Amino acid sequence: MTPHHFPADLLALQQAREQTYAQLAHTPAGAGTAALRRALVLLDLSLATHPYWTSPAQWRNGAAELRRTARTPTPSPTARSAA
Helix, strand or coil: CCCCCCCHHHHHHHHHHHHHHHHHHCCCCCCCHHHHHHHHHHHHHHHHCCCCCCCHHHHHHHHHHHHHHHHCCCCCHHHHHHC
16 A cells, blocks of 8 residues: 655644544533534535545545544654654
8 A cells, every 4th residue: 555645734634623523522412512513514525625635536545544644643853853
């Protein structure tokens, strides 16, 4: 499998989606969940229609890899220079 090199803005969108989803999961029903759900829908739309994806099939095939990449912690610049 070839590694994907996603644009920084696409990774940032996915990370924002993950964070919003986590907030929604930990918010009691009725305590501001409507705004979080709307934000989640908008993030999903932005992810699916990002210019990186040249076709709907590419989005379907690459979405799981994008999620994995966004969840993988990246070493800090200091950690990299110390190595």
